Amino acid sequence: xxxxxxxxILTMNPAREVVRGGAIVFDENVIEVTDDLEAIEKRKKTARxxxxxxxxxxxxxxxxxxxxxxxxxxxxxxxxGSFIAWLSSVIEKRETLVKGLSxxxxxxxxxxxxxxxxxxxxxxxxxxxxxESLADAKQKTICFNELIGSNPAASEQIFSAFLxxxxxxxxxxxxxxxxxxxxxxxxxxxxxxxxxxxxxxxxRKTPLSVHFLESKxxxxxxxxxxxxxxxxxxxVFKLDSxxxxxxxxxxxxxxxxxxxxxxxxxxxxxxxxxxxxxGGAIVHCPVSNRLLGCGLLSLEKLKNREISYLVATDGxxxxxxxxxxxxxxxxxxxxxxxxxxxxARDLLRSVTDSAAKAMGLxxxxxxxxxxxxxxxxRLSGEVSDDSLLPLQAILRAPSAMDYIFINxxxxx
Ligand code: BEZ
Ligand code: FE2
Numbered sequence: 001x002x003x004x005x006x007x008x009i010l011t012m013n014p015a016r017e018v019v020r021g022g023a024i025v026f027d028e029n030v031i032e033v034t035d036d037l038e039a040i041e042k043r044k045k046t047a048r049x050x051x052x053x054x055x056x057x058x059x060x061x062x063x064x065x066x067x068x069x070x071x072x073x074x075x076x077x078x079x080x081g082s083f084i085a086w087l088s089s090v091i092e093k094r095e096t097l098v099k100g101l102s103x104x105x106x107x108x109x110x111x112x113x114x115x116x117x118x119x120x121x122x123x124x125x126x127x128x129x130x131x132e133s134l135a136d137a138k139q140k141t142i143c144f145n146e147l148i149g150s151n152p153a154a155s156e157q158i159f160s161a162f163l164x165x166x167x168x169x170x171x172x173x174x175x176x177x178x179x180x181x182x183x184x185x186x187x188x189x190x191x192x193x194x195x196x197x198x199x200x201x202x203x204r205k206t207p208l209s210v211h212f213l214e215s216k217x218x219x220x221x222x223x224x225x226x227x228x229x230x231x232x233x234x235x236v237f238k239l240d241s242x243x244x245x246x247x248x249x250x251x252x253x254x255x256x257x258x259x260x261x262x263x264x265x266x267x268x269x270x271x272x273x274x275x276x277x278x279g280g281a282i283v284h285c286p287v288s289n290r291l292l293g294c295g296l297l298s299l300e301k302l303k304n305r306e307i308s309y310l311v312a313t314d315g316x317x318x319x320x321x322x323x324x325x326x327x328x329x330x331x332x333x334x335x336x337x338x339x340x341x342x343x344a345r346d347l348l349r350s351v352t353d354s355a356a357k358a359m360g361l362x363x364x365x366x367x368x369x370x371x372x373x374x375x376x377x378r379l380s381g382e383v384s385d386d387s388l389l390p391l392q393a394i395l396r397a398p399s400a401m402d403y404i405f406i407n408x409x410x411x412x
Contacts, residue, residue: 001047002026002408003040006058006376009033010389011366012353018386024058026372028408033366052376052403057393059348060364061119061373061406062324063355065142066209066262066283068315069123069130072109073100075317082293083215084228090317091236097317098129106133109322114138114411115400116323117375120355120363122260122312124182124209128165135172138411140373142359144182144209145169147189147197150237159193166200175407180206185214186222186249187229187242194252207258207359209283213246213271214263215294222246250274258360260310265294269301276305281358284350286331288314296334299346310355311347324351325397332394344391372408375401 004026009019011033022035025043034040052058077096079089090097110133113121120140123130126148134141145166149158169179181201183189189197201208213219220227225241233239250271253259255278262283264275275282284297302309311331313322321327328347335343356364363371383392404411 001031001043002050002372002405003043003047004050004052004058004374004376004403004405005040006052006056007054008057008383008389009366010057010059010348010393012060012349013365013367015367018389024366024372024374026374026405026408028372030366030368030370030372032368050403053378055378055380055382056376056402057379057389058366058374058376058403059393060352060366060370061375061404062117062351063120063122063310063359063361063364064113064118064312064322064324064351065122065260065310065355065359066285066312066314067121067123067322068126068317069106069109069133070101070125070127071097071315071317072106073097078317080291080293082228083217084232086292086318088232088236098127101129103133106130107136109316110134110137110139113322113324114404116325117377117397117401117404118322118324119373119375119404119406119411120361122207122209122359124315125165125169128168131169131172135174135177137176138406140176140361140363140406142178142180142207143169143172144180146182146184147193148184149193150188150190150233150239150243152190155190155193159196162197178206180204180208182209185211185218186244186246187218190243191248191252194249198252198254198257202254202257207260209260209262212249212261212264213266214289215292216266219246219266222249246271247274250278253278253280255279258358260358262312263289263294263297265289265297272301272305272307276307280307281354282307282309283312284309284331285312285314285318285327286334287320287327288318290334291318299335299338299343308354308358309350310358311350323399325394325399328394332391341387341391344394345387347394348390372405374403374405376403377401
């Protein structure tokens with residue numbers, strides 16, 4: 001048993017969000033979070049005691065629900081500012097991006113994410129090059145094996161290659177590695193394959209990840225087979241019309257899944273209503289959206305519909321860092337119309353409790369029975385006002401945590 005003493009515990013448990021001068025008692029799971037000093041003294045007699053010191057803040061480990069580790073190679077060659085310009089540059093530079101890739105490189109990226117406080121990672125895997133790193137990682141990982149390929153003539157090969165990657169990924173399953181499925185997007189996978197992938201994901205009961213309405217040009221292509229996507233598709237994939245429109249695509253999803261719709265920047269009110277009905281969550285990658293010229297997701301529209309959102313970094317091909325606290329800082333400044341302390345609280349929830357719920361994981365909250373995934377860092381002074389704690393934590397969290405526990409084990 002362990003007793004972690006921290007000045008402040010940000011539990012992310014709505015029943016009691018802040019505990020001052022207390023302790024987290026845990027083994028593999030959290031046993032209790034308490035400020036009962038007598039009880040703590042009693043526990044200390046038979047436990048390992050970790051005293052995090054003055055100014056310490058302990059909270060649940062962060063969850064980065066959407067990244068692409070296979071795109072961790074050189075990205076200075078990519079084009080930014082417009083989605084299609086970026087996508088074309090990714091396709092053109094694919095060789096260079098993949099050539100610079102090695103297990104050591106991905107391991108290093110995962111280590112840095114860990115030091116920054118990310119204890120659970122949703123990694124979209126397009127090729128399977130990241131499987132071993134994900135399986136070896138200290139973090140918990142959800143490997144989203146991605147179905148992608150828009151050539152109708154190659155439909156069967158695309159699906160069987162995808163199933164092979166899923167089977168390979170399944171071999172790495174463990175209590176820390178979830179083998180799951182991703183569908184790239186409504187424009188890059190035909191409806192027939194989309195439906196097969198959804199059925200497969202449902203039968204596996206794992207979360208499903210989908211890129212959806214990242215840009216206005218995607219919307220235009222889906223609605224009317226026109227706009228910037230048209231010359232791109234004609235040239236690169238010899239396609240002259242889209243497979244379906246946005247709402248048809250959403251109609252393929254049932255209401256019983258843990259579905260993560262990534263981006264949704266160009267989704268309209270009806271589509272957001274449909275996502276709400278499906279019970280889906282929206283993955284919000286503000287830096288990526290900015291770099292690719294996609295605009296800013298309206299968090300107010302999600303709030304009105306009680307759709308939860310999860311801040312994530314996307315991959316290094318559309319970001320300069322996979323540091324989740326850094327991404328939260330960007331989000332804080334980009335959503336400048338929203339109340340600052342409340343936004344900060346929401347953002348922190350989005351990478352802990354909300355993310356865990358959306359993916360069906362028993363983490364993201366420091367409360368009895370939840371996994372003991374804990375991070376701890378120190379600020380240079382006190383934050384006496386509870387309502388400003390999330391804001392100060394986001395602003396001042398260091399790039400390396402002082403303590404990290406995953407399933408109760410030290411991960412540093
Ligand atoms: C494809 O592989 O078919 C594809 C990839 C990216 C965008 C569109 C289509
Ligand atoms: Fe992505």
